[in-house]
Amino acid sequence: MERRYPAFGNLVPRDVASRAAKERCDAGFGVNNTGLAVYLDFKYAIDRLGEDVVRARYGNLFDMYEEITDENPYKTPMMIFPAIHYTMGGIWVDYELMTSIPGLFAIGECNFSDHGANRLGASALMQGLADGYFVLPYTIQNYLADQIQVPRFSTDLPEFVETEKAVVEKINKIKAVNGKHSVDSIHKKLGHIMWDFVGMARTKESLQKALDGIKEVKKDFWANVRIPGDVNELNIELEKALRLSDFIEVGMLMLQTP
Structure with missing residues (x-):
């Protein structure tokens, strides 16, 4: 940030900093064994303000970070990665x-x-x-x-009957696929596509890649999803599958909406 925006450094708007962090990681310069992190170095802030001031401002955050990573952020640059x-x-x-x-x-x-x-x-x-x-x-x-x-609406109205019929048909259709892929595995594919191409930085090309990718995910879902258990009992996998089918449609809508 100091090099890209010398007048602002780390005080750039957070969307600018987030996109810059992701760009560096996408370019292969990320740290950690995953490559999904950049360093946030408090050395200069500590030199300028003193550790007591930084501790008063960020002590709780630093303590949580050290507990998770077993690294002291007062001495070692903190690894961060932007969230969507x-x-x-x-x-x-x-x-x-x-x-x-x-x-x-x-x-x-x-x-x-x-x-x-x-x-x-x-x-x-x-x-x-x-x-x-x-x-x-x-x-x-x-x-x-x-x-x-x-007045109270009657559940005998045709709108109720049509809605119930549509939901039951969708449930039975998903259950009947009986494929080999879990709901979570397909959900992760969708998540990676949205993260990589529809996240904090987007281009026309990336949106087209995402649209093509989601079409493949949709095809995979309706051809390979597997729902264990029965539709007439408490079935968490079925609930997740119904939500995932909606997520797929929402993802495609996001990509095609001006």
Whole structure:
């Protein structure tokens, strides 16, 4: 960062730093035996401010790092790698956290009522806590209060019948594949494609590679996924498979949406 942005160094916006870290790793300059890390060196900060000041600011973080890696970050550069916070868009909500669809609320990191594109782990956690503990208890009840006048919907309506039929057909279709690949193995393939080509740095070429790759994952899923157990019992693998089929479609939608 000092070389690329000498006026800012490590104080560049975090999306710039994250893309730079990933670019170095993708180019083969990553450290650690995985190659998925770059060094964050606090030596100069410690020389300038003193270890006591750095410890007061980052002591808890440094202690956790040392406990995990058995390396002292005050003495040895810390290995870091960026995490994805940049592929999530924001859903519009009003001041009561309701979306443009009446009765549908969006809480936490998925909405942009307060934090906008500021996707940090701490701010995401804070928004989820604030929405859940302090906002929704005083806003969702305003919507529910009006619903007392709405008559109860009958489950005999054709929409219920059609939806139930579609879900049962999808479950049976997935179960009937009876292939050789676990849900997790296919999910990992999808994850790697999204990470490598649709993450914090994207190009037209990378998006095309991702689209081609996801089409292969989709083909693999419907030809080779294996669901142990029965569809009429608690079946975690079946639950994961249903979610994964949705993830595949969402991934393709992300790639084709302007």
